[in-house]
Amino acid sequence: xxxxxxxxxxxxxxxxxxxxxxxxxxxxxxxxxxxxxxxxxxxxxxxxxxxxxxxxxxxxxxxxxxxxxxxxxxxxxxxxxxxxxxxxxxxxxxxxxxxxxxxxxxxxxxxxxxxxxxxxxxxxxxxxxxxxxxxxxxxxxxxxxxxxxxxxxxxxxxxxxxxxxxxxxxxxxxxxxxxxxxxxxxxxxxxxxxxxxxxxxxxxxxxxxxxxxxxxxxxxxxxxxxxxxxxxxxxxxxxxxxxxxxxxxxxxxxxxxxxxxxxxxxxxxxxxxxxxxxxxxxxxxxxxxxxxxxxxxxxxxxxxxxxxxxxxxxxxxxxxxxxxxxxxxxxxxxxxxxxxxxxxxxxxxxxxxxxxxxx
Amino acid sequence: xxxxxxxxxxxxxxxxxxxxxxxxxxxxxxxxxxxxxxxxxxxxxxxxxxxxxxxxxxxxxxxxxxxxxxxxxxxxxxxxxxxxxxxxxxxxxxxxxxxxxxxxxxxxxxxxxxxxxxxxxxxxxxxxxxxxxxxxxxxxxxxxxxxxxxxxxxxxxxxxxxxxxxxxxxxxxxxxxxxxxxxxxxxxxxxxxxxxxxxxxxxxxxxxxxxxxxxxxxxxxxxxxxxxxxxxxxxxxxxxxxxxxxxxxxxxxxxxxxxxxxxxxxxxxxxxxxxxxxxxxxxxxxxxxxxxxxxxxxxxxxxxxxxxxxxxxxxxxxxxxxxxxxxxxxxxxxxxxxxxxxxxxxxxxxxxxxxxxxx
Numbered sequence: 219x220x221x222x223x224x225x226x227x228x229x230x231x232x233x234x235x236x237x238x239x240x241x242x243x244x245x246x247x248x249x250x251x252x253x254x255x256x257x258x259x260x261x262x263x264x265x266x267x268x269x270x271x272x273x274x275x276x277x278x279x280x281x282x283x284x285x286x287x288x289x290x291x292x293x294x295x296x297x298x299x300x301x302x303x304x305x306x307x308x309x310x311x312x313x314x315x316x317x318x319x320x321x322x323x324x325x326x327x328x329x330x331x332x333x334x335x336x337x338x339x340x341x342x343x344x345x346x347x348x349x350x351x352x353x354x355x356x357x358x359x360x361x362x363x364x365x366x367x368x369x370x371x372x373x374x375x376x377x378x379x380x381x382x383x384x385x386x387x388x389x390x391x392x393x394x395x396x397x398x399x400x401x402x403x404x405x406x407x408x409x410x411x412x413x414x415x416x417x418x419x420x421x422x423x424x425x426x427x428x429x430x431x432x433x434x435x436x437x438x439x440x441x442x443x444x445x446x447x448x449x450x451x452x453x454x455x456x457x458x459x460x461x462x463x464x465x466x467x468x469x470x471x472x473x474x475x476x477x478x479x480x481x482x483x484x485x486x487x488x489x490x491x492x493x494x495x496x497x498x499x500x501x502x503x504x505x506x507x508x509x510x511x512x513x514x515x516x517x518x519x520x521x522x523x524x525x526x527x528x529x530x531x532x533x534x535x536x537x538x539x540x541x542x543x544x545x546x547x548x549x550x551x552x553x554x555x556x557x558x559x560x561x562x563x564x565x566x567x568x569x570x571x572x573x574x575x576x577x
Numbered sequence: 578x579x580x581x582x583x584x585x586x587x588x589x590x591x592x593x594x595x596x597x598x599x600x601x602x603x604x605x606x607x608x609x610x611x612x613x614x615x616x617x618x619x620x621x622x623x624x625x626x627x628x629x630x631x632x633x634x635x636x637x638x639x640x641x642x643x644x645x646x647x648x649x650x651x652x653x654x655x656x657x658x659x660x661x662x663x664x665x666x667x668x669x670x671x672x673x674x675x676x677x678x679x680x681x682x683x684x685x686x687x688x689x690x691x692x693x694x695x696x697x698x699x700x701x702x703x704x705x706x707x708x709x710x711x712x713x714x715x716x717x718x719x720x721x722x723x724x725x726x727x728x729x730x731x732x733x734x735x736x737x738x739x740x741x742x743x744x745x746x747x748x749x750x751x752x753x754x755x756x757x758x759x760x761x762x763x764x765x766x767x768x769x770x771x772x773x774x775x776x777x778x779x780x781x782x783x784x785x786x787x788x789x790x791x792x793x794x795x796x797x798x799x800x801x802x803x804x805x806x807x808x809x810x811x812x813x814x815x816x817x818x819x820x821x822x823x824x825x826x827x828x829x830x831x832x833x834x835x836x837x838x839x840x841x842x843x844x845x846x847x848x849x850x851x852x853x854x855x856x857x858x859x860x861x862x863x864x865x866x867x868x869x870x871x872x873x874x875x876x877x878x879x880x881x882x883x884x885x886x887x888x889x890x891x892x893x894x895x896x897x898x899x900x901x902x903x904x905x906x907x908x909x910x911x912x913x914x915x916x917x918x919x920x921x922x923x924x925x926x927x928x929x930x931x932x933x934x935x936x
Contacts, residue, residue: 220605221605221608223605223608225608225610227819228607228608228609228610228611228819228822229608230608231605231607231608235607236602239598239602243595243598246579246580246582246590247771248587248590248594248765248770248771248772249580249582249584249587249588249589249590249771249901250587251584251587251903252587252772283643284642284643284644284647284773284775284821285643285818285819285820287801287817287818287819288643288647288801288802288818290800290801291799291800291801294800316800317800317801318800320797320798320799320800320803321797321799321800322794322796322797404819406607406819411607412606412607412608412821412822412823413607413611413819413820413821413822413823414643414773414774414820414821414822414823414824415773416643435681437681438679438680438681439679440650440679440680440799441649441650441653441675441676441677441679441680442646442647442649442650442676443647444679458646459644459646459647460586460587460644460646460763460765460772461644461772461773462643462771462772462773462821463587463771463772463773464771464772464773465773542608544610
């Protein structure tokens with residue numbers, strides 16, 4: 219019997235994935251040239267479907283990388299001459315900040331404790347910060363930052379570039395791309411695919427910054443997957459190097475499935491399932507939601523403290539019922555579990571998980 | 578009816594690929610955590626199989642990236658403080674050289690015309706070059722450099738780091754890894770997989786260089802997929818970021834299939850099929866082998882000039898017989914075709930292609 223993966227990525231594959239993969243194999247998508255019309259049509263299709271799904275305007279290009287972690291590096295290389303600014307409240311926002319240090323950028327940081335979230339009112343962006351790095355969903359702690367707060371912040375600092383890590387939440391957050399310059403995600407989270415593809419959405423302002431930095435003798439924007447090269451090839455729906463053609467095909471097909479359901483419905487379903495999970499945690503005499511402020515609770519990665527139960531036992535019990543729950547992140551393995559609430563799992567499956575957690 | 582892809586990558590999928598993919602889907606490899614024992618076992622297995630196949634000693638680690646093009650950048654970031662040296666005789670060796678320029682390295686170059694190859698006797702490595710960048714198989718022109726010539730060169734310059742691009746030939750070249758410090762390939766060529774995974778083999782000397790450079794305040798070795806981070810995680814068969822778990826699984830399985838056949842047999846079969854192709858080209862009154870020097874003729878990507886026939890017509894005729902032949906690279910589209918000779922195509926299929934090309 220197959221397991222249902224409630225892990226925060228890699229995660230349960232979206233139910234239609236298998237059929238799309240079979241079609242791809244039948245059509246020999248794994249063998250076609252990335253310089254062929256057939257590939258350009260695949261890229262164009264994925265681009266159109268993602269644009270519809272996430273309301274991405276023409277000002278932004280959609281590019282493919284090896285992973286979302288790669289984009290942390292690329293956006294810093296391409297959009298920061300001297301200074302970046304990071305909101306850090308968990309392991310993944312911390313890594314984004316650490317990448318800036320590794321590239322010798324002057325990285326400013328506003329820290330909050332693990333499990334707490336940010337609102338626009340908390341934040342003063344340093345004067346010379348060029349890029350503001352936000353994390354919509356901190357996968358390690360289950361904290362989200364509301365898009366409305368991000369938009370408010372950008373309105374206060376309209377001249378700065380804003381970049382949003384939405385790795386473990388896209389397509390859930392309703393970002394206004396007239397305000398957000400760059401955003402990125404990976405496909406092994408809410409898109410229900412295996413890992414191996416990053417998606418980078420970025421606008422003309424980011425491109426112009428990269429082109430300006432590229433002229434400098436004293437710094438580099440990198441050599442691989444630079445914004446100017448990505449954009450140049452993107453105009454013809456091509457890529458500078460051979461990309462993961464198969465996964466781009468599959469992503470387009472799954473985005474099309476999402477569009478058939480409708481993004482509003484997907485968001486409502488996500489919220490409804492999250493409500494079920496948080497209600498269970500709040501009314502349980504064992505579990506508790508880890509994130510105290512309701513407005514900061516992630517809708518896509520629900521983190522629970524397991525109280526008098528050990529997380530290992532909870533995970534084992536769920537596994538016996540063929541449900542795989544994520545462990546707490548790092549040292550929180552000892553006191554927490556993480557439950558992914560992605561479109562691949564249905565409300566019925568969430569209800570079944572809740573029953574299993576009660577045992 | 579399915580096509581047979583004789584294209585130089587993406588290429589024909591290895592015949593066992595489909596069964597391995599089905600097993601991976603049955604075992605839900607696309608959903609497992611990259612921090613699980615199950616993933617570490619997959620990485621360890623791929624590592625063991627590649628080590629056996631390519632005779633890789635313990636001095637070298639095996640790492641995974643998004644593509645081989647990414648490795649061009651990574652090896653230059655991690656192993657070059659000031660100066661690199663490149664042998665350039667086609668579009669891909671040129672790109673490796675261009676990447677060095679984009680990273681503001683002082684890149685020395687020895688050029689040869691498209692279609693010509695290098696021998697050790699031709700080459701003086703500049704005094705201060707830290708990394709010697711060689712291309713075993715120039716995919717654009719069908720020229721190879723013999724491993725014996727690479728080994729000879731390294732013996733002449735033992736203190737310099739040697740890096741070999743074997744993107745479109747591995748596992749064919751019999752590299753002596755006691756002499757070659759670093760090498761890399763991608764899986765969509767001779768391993769018969771879809772594109773989306775790069776493999777980087779690199780030794781302790783490269784790691785030490787990266788660790789030394791990382792201490793500098795004035796330069797960066799990048800932030801993503803740095804050698805020190807890759808190596809640190811590799812010790813536990815993990816990766817710094819979420820890798821393409823599914824493709825690592827599939828690569829291990831295909832490498833195991835290759836090992837069952839035996840690398841000597843695979844190399845002999847490759848040479849036998851190459852002999853068939855070159856013999857046909859030499860005796861044809863239409864086609865000619867593009868590479869004049871026999872010792873420089875690639876065994877894995879055979880480039881032919883099509884004489885009085887137009888390449889477009891040749892490609893169409895082959896396609897009508899369900900055989901997909903590669904076009905010439907860049908401006909050579911007008912006069913050449915490229916035929917990949919990877920393990921996924923059998924001697925019988927090569928014979929059938931030759932018959933179709935005769936028409």
